[in-house]
Amino acid sequence: MTGLSRMLSILDLFGEASPLLTVDDIITRCNYSRPTGYRYVRELVSAGLLVRADGGYALGPRIIELDWLIRRHDPVLTRSREAVRALARRAACTVSQMGLYADRIVTIHLEQGPEPLVVGFDRGRPMPLFRGAPSRAITAFLPRPRLARLFDRHRDELTSAQRERGFDHFHDELQASRKAGYVISRGELDPGKVGIAAPVFRHDRTVAGSLCLVMTEARYETANAEALVQRLLDATAAITAVLRSGRPADLV
């Protein structure tokens, strides 16, 4: 483990249960010496990734600034922005945009529709890998070996039924979604909420993420699901086309 990664792993200590940490917390949990711990913390503070706070250290303002840069200027978000907005308008729904990164699925954007909805899985909140339409619209389109790896590495996220039935069964179930081209989930992420999701693909044809329409059960039950799905698939196709055609030079 390099000094660089040791330092950066301090960031992974911060979580919902520990938004504020003392250096003692940090050096104990990482098993670093005190001077080394202080050095790393000092560097992270200088870079703005941590900040000195009452009672310890917290995540720093530079993160907020970098996130602003992502929201406003990230190449993927920039180029899909118009399609996502159009979808929120045409489907009259909240739209959640997911990205796939190694073993993680992250909400990278939330676009509110005409009737704003409070969504538990807000932008940046860690997504379950196997639960909910947004994630399943991604995992369903992974190459089998990669899915197998995820399945093995993240058994803690599986239900006991999924674990018992094993990977082959899990994979077969996802194939049905893959064939349909979209996934619907009801109450899997937020009680009383329904998600309809479809994947977005990269330039190299691998799945890059997904778009998900989020709505209440009541809305879903009175909706024309086919129309919603159609608008969703139009949007994901548009984004896939944009991501495929683009070159950096396209960025203004």
Add this chain to the structure above:
Amino acid sequence: MTGLSRMLSILDLFGEASPLLTVDDIITRCNYSRPTGYRYVRELVSAGLLVRADGGYALGPRIIELDWLIRRHDPVLTRSREAVRALARRAACTVSQMGLYADRIVTIHLEQGPEPLVVGFDRGRPMPLFRGAPSRAITAFLPRPRLARLFDRHRDELTSAQRERGFDHFHDELQASRKAGYVISRGELDPGKVGIAAPVFRHDRTVAGSLCLVMTEARYETANAEALVQRLLDATAAITAVLRSGRPADLV
């Protein structure tokens, strides 16, 4: 300059003009060797702070996740949340919350009021140090030596008039705001927008940040400024009290 800081300074290369960088860009601008540049980039990618994208590297998903943690669990934001929300309601205004960090002032939260407003200085966007009520409500309450340091280090942010008149004059002008306890600025940040801002103090009585009511000119001209100022000062006093009384154990 340590290897740690050299690696972290790569993050500073990303900006509005360059949301996407190749390793060549990075090693040229930082003057690192190719293997070193790739090593640093690989570490940042492993930590999720950068991500491989078409045409180069972009800021990574971990930043979005960390920002979620800040929005939801940061100690300062958590403890000021209720007061900020109440202010947005009672003033029927968008409220912008600033934090002061070393030489930077950062919008750490934006609370929309009943009539949502598009604010140019969105959460995380770099704030001018000396322009606009949100910043001036902070700089006005800085100890004189610290303000002098800011003035010297950030001459590029001064108007030529401010530069000519010098620091003493600049300081004296800010003293008037300090005496009033709040600052009003019209069109300094966003054309057609007015800001009314007041400072928030830390446990050790140093200025920690500010709260700012943001509204259109038309709204301001038809408003009872005294009532707005009063509600603002009530809120900043409440937050100051909360920040002064708290202990980590207060966090739930």
Add this chain to the structure above:
DNA sequence: CTTCAAATATCATTGAGTGAGATTGATGGC
């Protein structure tokens, strides 16, 4: 398959990083 750009490996060198222990600085209570 070929070409080229992106990324990684090799390896000699050295100085940056490390941690045990000592010292300093800051804060709060009396």
Add this chain to the structure above:
DNA sequence: GCCATCAATCTCACTCAATGATATTTGAAG
């Protein structure tokens, strides 16, 4: 102001991780 305590930094001997010139491999596109 003094004292105790905790937070943070410094010293220094040692070592091994980091570095960069150069070579090699990998991946993508045509």
